[in-house]
Amino acid sequence: MSNFEIVKREDFSDVTYLLEVRHPLMARAARPGQFVIVMLNENGERIPLTIADFDRQAGTITLVVQAVGKTTREMQQACKTGTHLHALVGPMGVPSATTHAKKVVCVGGGLGVAPIYPQARALKENNAYVIGVLGFRNKDLVFWEQKFRAICDELIICTDDGSAGIKGLVTEGIKQAVARHSDIDEVVAIGPPIMMKGCADTTRPFGIRTMVSLNPLMVDGTGMCGGCRVKIGDEVKFACVDGPDFDGHRVDFDDLMRRLKRFTKEERLALEHWEKGCRLQKQIDAAAVSPGGGSE
Amino acid sequence: MLEQAPAARARNFQEVACGYRLEDALREAERCLLCPDRPCVAGCPVGIDIPGFIEKVGRKDLRGAYDILTDTNLLPAVCGRVCPQENQCEGVCTVGESLESVAIGRLERFVGDTAIREGWANIPYIEPNRYRVGIVGSGPAGMACAADMAKAGCDVTVYEAFHVPGGVLRYGIPDFRLPNEVIDAEIDNLKKFGVKFECNTLVGRLFTIEQMIGEMGYDAVFVGVGAGYPTGLGIPGDSLNGVLSANELLTRCNLMRAKEFPNFDTPIPLGRRVAVVGAGNTAMDAMRVCLRLGAEKVYCIYRRSRKEAPARLEEVHHAEEEGIEFNWLTNPVAVLDDGSGGVRGLRCVRMVLGEPDDSGRRRPVPIGGSEFDFECDIVVYAIGTNANPIMGQTSKLKLNKWGYIDTDDDLATSVAGVFAGGDIVTGAATVIEAMGAGRKAASSMKAYLGLRDPNLPYLVDADAGDRPFGIDRRERNFVRVRMAET
Numbered sequence: 001m002s003n004f005e006i007v008k009r010e011d012f013s014d015v016t017y018l019l020e021v022r023h024p025l026m027a028r029a030a031r032p033g034q035f036v037i038v039m040l041n042e043n044g045e046r047i048p049l050t051i052a053d054f055d056r057q058a059g060t061i062t063l064v065v066q067a068v069g070k071t072t073r074e075m076q077q078a079c080k081t082g083t084h085l086h087a088l089v090g091p092m093g094v095p096s097a098t099t100h101a102k103k104v105v106c107v108g109g110g111l112g113v114a115p116i117y118p119q120a121r122a123l124k125e126n127n128a129y130v131i132g133v134l135g136f137r138n139k140d141l142v143f144w145e146q147k148f149r150a151i152c153d154e155l156i157i158c159t160d161d162g163s164a165g166i167k168g169l170v171t172e173g174i175k176q177a178v179a180r181h182s183d184i185d186e187v188v189a190i191g192p193p194i195m196m197k198g199c200a201d202t203t204r205p206f207g208i209r210t211m212v213s214l215n216p217l218m219v220d221g222t223g224m225c226g227g228c229r230v231k232i233g234d235e236v237k238f239a240c241v242d243g244p245d246f247d248g249h250r251v252d253f254d255d256l257m258r259r260l261k262r263f264t265k266e267e268r269l270a271l272e273h274w275e276k277g278c279r280l281q282k283q284i285d286a287a288a289v290s291p292g293g294g295s296e
Numbered sequence: 297m298l299e300q301a302p303a304a305r306a307r308n309f310q311e312v313a314c315g316y317r318l319e320d321a322l323r324e325a326e327r328c329l330l331c332p333d334r335p336c337v338a339g340c341p342v343g344i345d346i347p348g349f350i351e352k353v354g355r356k357d358l359r360g361a362y363d364i365l366t367d368t369n370l371l372p373a374v375c376g377r378v379c380p381q382e383n384q385c386e387g388v389c390t391v392g393e394s395l396e397s398v399a400i401g402r403l404e405r406f407v408g409d410t411a412i413r414e415g416w417a418n419i420p421y422i423e424p425n426r427y428r429v430g431i432v433g434s435g436p437a438g439m440a441c442a443a444d445m446a447k448a449g450c451d452v453t454v455y456e457a458f459h460v461p462g463g464v465l466r467y468g469i470p471d472f473r474l475p476n477e478v479i480d481a482e483i484d485n486l487k488k489f490g491v492k493f494e495c496n497t498l499v500g501r502l503f504t505i506e507q508m509i510g511e512m513g514y515d516a517v518f519v520g521v522g523a524g525y526p527t528g529l530g531i532p533g534d535s536l537n538g539v540l541s542a543n544e545l546l547t548r549c550n551l552m553r554a555k556e557f558p559n560f561d562t563p564i565p566l567g568r569r570v571a572v573v574g575a576g577n578t579a580m581d582a583m584r585v586c587l588r589l590g591a592e593k594v595y596c597i598y599r600r601s602r603k604e605a606p607a608r609l610e611e612v613h614h615a616e617e618e619g620i621e622f623n624w625l626t627n628p629v630a631v632l633d634d635g636s637g638g639v640r641g642l643r644c645v646r647m648v649l650g651e652p653d654d655s656g657r658r659r660p661v662p663i664g665g666s667e668f669d670f671e672c673d674i675v676v677y678a679i680g681t682n683a684n685p686i687m688g689q690t691s692k693l694k695l696n697k698w699g700y701i702d703t704d705d706d707l708a709t710s711v712a713g714v715f716a717g718g719d720i721v722t723g724a725a726t727v728i729e730a731m732g733a734g735r736k737a738a739s740s741m742k743a744y745l746g747l748r749d750p751n752l753p754y755l756v757d758a759d760a761g762d763r764p765f766g767i768d769r770r771e772r773n774f775v776r777v778r779m780a781e782t
Contacts, residue, residue, distance in 0.1 A: 026502060029501065043553075045561035045563075046459075088496060090498060223524045225544035226541040241686055242685070258637040261637065266563030267563070270557070
């Protein structure tokens with residue numbers, strides 16, 4: 001099928017990196033809004049990552065990863081061009097609807113900038129008027145600006161410190177877009193839960209339909225474990241098979257954020273355990289090299 | 297049969313039941329009357345020739361016993377361990393009318409384990425027929441169907457969404473009931489039949505069932521994806537951290553090896569006091585896993601009485617021995633918040649059995665004013681599953697009103713060439729029932745493809761002895777090809 005070879009790696013910053021993985025079948029099947037589950041190695045955990053792009057000609061899918069926990073940091077070290085992932089399964093989840101709206105605000109915050117791209121592109125291909133709103137902490141973390149300019153009718157960059165675009169959160173960008181356009185059909189927001197919550201709160205008074213892409217903890221990604229259950233209005237839904245897109249005005253974000261902390265303690269333990277291993281390895285490497293004075 | 301002592305085994309993941317030694321097996325085989333009505337065969341979902349294999353065991357012809365088992369059952373080492381024999385073959389055993397039934401399951405396991413140890417495999421002579429068969433899901437239904445179709449000469453590919461094959465045998469049933477080596481051995485046997493396994497493949501999303509029978513060129517497809525989609529109780533506190541499904545707990549522990557965290561990356565919620573809601577086999581597995589992970593106290597909460605518990609008797613018995621505290625006739629009404637998003641305890645109400653309901657079991661009704669709280673930090677739901685929605689979302693397969701795949705009596709779905717069986721058709725059931733469904737679907741697929749079904753004439757000529765129509769049974773039945781006899 002595919003041996004999940006990484007054909008391209010690009011680093012956006014100290015913590016954010018892009019991986020292009022060869023998987024022709026998946027590149028063909030993927031639709032905006034879907035995600036994959038990745039395992040780095042045999043001992044690894046299964047982590048969900050939203051598909052940031054797919055290239056049907058080249059037969060690749062693109063993932064943009066932020067090194068925040070043990071697995072994503074280990075991937076940052078291990079995933080180089082020419083290496084392989086242990087497992088990659090997808091595309092998972094219900095694709096986003098991209099044909100119904102005439103004027104859409106596509107909001108991406110931090111890591112959410114990458115996965116909002118294929119949605120914005122698909123909306124543009126379906127002749128929608130696309131307003132991009134991208135949020136970063138500062139100028140140095142900005143990526144894919146040109147890529148977005150090529151497909152957006154308007155693009156608003158927001159930074160926390162004002163070093164690029166406007167100063168403020170993405171919600172500020174949404175407010176500007178809403179002030180300029182009275183006929184926005186939909187806002188699509190992808191990013192950290194707190195950001196998506198802010199977006200939903202911003203659009204609620206205007207009654208603009210707001211879709212968000214939820215990122216709860218998952219194991220299988222096929223509806224089997226229920227770890228990714230989220231509260232949508234009065235209902236319990238599984239993000240992996242019923243989502244990941246939901247109506248942001250009905251999502252219980254507080255529940256989502258609480259559930260994301262389920263394994264905080266274990267995550268810290270795993271990171272410490274791994275860092276200890278890394279330090280030991282460094283010492284071993286150093287010891288192996290130093291005595292002879294560099295026998296390369 | 298030898299078992300690990302409860303106190304010791306409750307702290308390790310080694311197998312509980314150690315299995316027969318040869319002398320145990322011989323003694324047990326002798327107890328079979330070889331009675332003429334053979335109720336056990338009818339009691340077996342796949343119709344194993346039970347007296348036949350037991351007789352071979354009694355004559356120390358274990359290879360012969362294995363040949364008979366593999367005539368009808370691909371996975372003797374698995375089924376010998378996990379079948380609910382007391383409701384099937386052993387439940388109707390003639391000896392059981394007056395004494396303890398013959399331990400058919402244990403004998404089956406003994407033969408299956410011997411085969412694995414000796415490296416036996418009955419690789420039939422297979423004449424390729426150039427039909428391509430796709431199987432969706434590598435659990436017991438898919439494996440059984442794959443075996444039959446491969447034996448019939450089809451080119452079979454099994455697709456699995458996880459990174460390793462085996463389905464519920466792998467992620468669901470813990471090592472102490474079904475060791476991974478046993479599953480590996482049975483899957484290797486399938487590979488020897490020419491069956492190909494493709495993991496990391498989510499059928500429906502990577503490609504659809506329609507694409508399989510269309511552009512991908514499969515002549516027939518079997519869907520055995522299991523039920524999935526665990527249900528919650530819908531009570532206050534359901535979504536607290538510390539409340540999880542048995543599926544999640546077991547998958548983390550068994551498949552992802554979270555019990556070896558942090559050497560394996562997947563974490564598992566460890567509880568000091570764990571309450572498991574439900575009393576089926578999955579509930580028993582979840583409770584016993586929690587004990588082995590180091591829980592001090594594990595409670596079973598079930599709204600009916602022990603008599604109605606759907607778990608196998610042996611499993612309930614093992615759980616009791618290991619110190620699980622059973623709370624029969626008890627129903628949770630709320631999970632209590634510890635103030636920081638975790639679980640502090642469970643509020644329950646005592647129940648009493650009332651009039652029989654639609655299922656014929658007496659309906660439990662709450663006793664007014666009997667509510668009580670007890671302390672626990674993890675709550676595990678093992679109260680069943682709903683239909684997994686992926687097939688319905690991605691194909692034109694007709695579903696029934698509960699979302700399971702609709703089939704006719706031959707397990708054919710509404711799409712020509714597509715068959716389905718196992719939990720995704722019936723809702724959650726047992727491993728052997730899924731295997732039975734996989735074999736039944738295979739039989740229908742063969743009819744659909746116009747292939748001769750080697751099982752059919754053999755069932756019809758059951759009375760014709762070893763050489764019906766003058767043809768040796770073993771030559772028609774794809775079992776071990778006989779060595780030249782002089």
